[in-house]
Amino acid sequence: MNTVSFFGRELPVIYEVDCIVVGGGTAGATAAISALSEQAKTLVIEKTISLGGTQTNALVSPMMPTYVKGQRVNRLIIERLNKEIETNDGTTTCSWFNTETLSFVLEVLITERGGHILYDANYVDCIKEDNRITHIVINTCAGLIAAKAKTFVDATADAIVSRTAGVPVTSGNEDGQNQQISFRFEMGGIDISALRAFILSQHETFCQIENPNFFEIAMVPGKGHVLEPLFRKGLAEGYLKEEDLRYFQAFTQPGKPGVMSFNCPHIPDIYQTTDPRLRSKAVIKGREMIRRLTKFLPQYLPGFENSYLLKEATQLGIRESYRIIGQYVMTEHDYINRARFQDGIARGDWYIDVHSVTKEHVEKPKFSRGEYYEIPYRALVTEQISNLIVAGRHISSTFLMQASLRIQPTVRDIGEAAGLACAYAIKHDIALNKLNGAILRSQLGMGEL
Structure with missing residues (x-):
């Protein structure tokens, strides 16, 4: 078995794959399904023993309503859920589920595509060469082990992979306070x-x-x-x-x-x-x-x-902790202006939903049905690390903008784009942070501006 040096210790490398997704939550599971659907060998690192993250482990159901048509993987998850339970209430656009069924469905969608899942595994650190991550270090029941990949998805929600890799982050509102x-x-x-x-x-x-x-x-x-x-x-x-x-x-x-x-x-x-x-x-x-x-x-x-x-x-x-500072920082002006981007890879229409500890007043303009803003690929990648992409509530945005884009349907679509990007980057031997997001936009069927 191969090993890698980590602070004077030789750690066994138990996986070598195309893509490692750290965090099997709302965005991470979707990213894994997306990458696997493009024949990228994929491993999911999950700290609990249940996929779904906030949806399953924090019991956050149902998925909030949206009039944006979900991307392929989101629809696939809902279709598979519908075979197990009723998810449509007939009135709203919420997607209803119970946590045990969702966790099972996500697991099956990953494993039936040949994906690997490492449960009860906590991310510890990453090992880099220049501006690339080569391995991640994981704490398991066997102690510290390592896994190697060509691309990495930070789907931890707390941006822990990004932070340990040296990506700058921000947190909270202008007073440093986070959401409730x-x-x-x-x-x-x-x-x-x-x-x-x-x-x-x-x-x-x-x-x-x-x-x-x-x-x-x-x-x-x-x-x-x-x-x-x-x-x-x-x-x-x-x-x-x-x-x-x-x-x-x-x-x-x-x-x-x-x-x-x-x-x-x-x-x-x-x-x-x-x-x-x-x-x-x-x-x-x-x-x-x-x-x-x-x-x-x-x-x-x-x-x-x-x-x-x-x-x-x-x-x-x-609801909110760390947010990366990526190649593009989304702001509430993007919400207000219903922003469109050449590299737009997901759409959102949820209002600026701030659950404030201090009960501060926040203007919450809501969209009419059919209105939306786009999320650019550049908000998922950084200048610092070439083979890292972020998927989840912690993409590059301001505090207020994050309060809109953080809902589960939007985060799932972000995850799908991240998985697609990893597969494309490997297939075409291009860095994730150099990839033209307009290519992904086309593959996702979002049309041209």
Whole structure:
């Protein structure tokens, strides 16, 4: 077996492939499927034992609505999901899923194309020669090992590969504050039909979905939601604290009758997601808040009488941390101007959705149906590393622009472009950061400007 030197140690090189994707999340899994579809030998490095990242480990479902037509791999994932569960509510353009089914589907789509997955494997560092990464170092149950590739996809969401390779990054808003952290959970034993009947009897207009298999509830103080009086009562009677009322939202889970996934609690007073100590503090605080909510709901909300805590997320819901500084930095002006690019490789139409810890006012202009902006290939690559491409919420953008492009459908399309780029770069012996993104635009069927 080949070895590589790493700080005086000889590490076994257990894989030599065309493309290594670090992070098997929303963008990473899609990038791997894309590269494999172009016959690039691909390895996915995943720190957990479940593909899907935020979607599965942080329990973030469903995929938010978009009127942008998804690219081929995104459609493939949804089509395969539809064979397992119902994903279309018939009213919105959300893509509904449960986490276990999505993780399984992503795994099958990778392995049936000959892809390799290394689970329970944490990225440690990279080894470079000049401006190229040659190997990455991984911590596994066997200790430190190495893997070699021609191209690398940083799909870590925290830009860890980019940062260790020397790529400059930025983080947070102008005050260095990141977006709100969530700690999601699931509850079972819910009588969805009783819950739905109660909510609709109160003339709630928030959820307009007619399909009884899909339902959503929410409560944000001062927004006129019918649940606010119940939460106020729970606060007055000591079940809740004021911080529990900041944001409340839950969605049914297709294929899991009586189960809802909660897009809360929002963790208060954590202003930075880039500090490992604060992330740990967020877990402890979030678990405390989850316990209060799961005791409150059976006592106050019809349909929840026999409900129970089913599971907590195994990963925090991090909306924003680091962002690379690439060859092009996307800004909110690109959003406002519905920007088009010769090297546009993905499209987005979600609004500038800032979940702010400090409740700062952010203008949130929304697009009309059919409007969109484009994401240029140059926002995925850097000047510093020639064979590295970034896919995920951490591409090159400003704080506000990232709040739009971070949603799952957009990130999946970015991942597809990244995987396609790796295969093209290998096939044509060209550096990723020298590749003309207009070629990818054409291959993705996005047309000419």
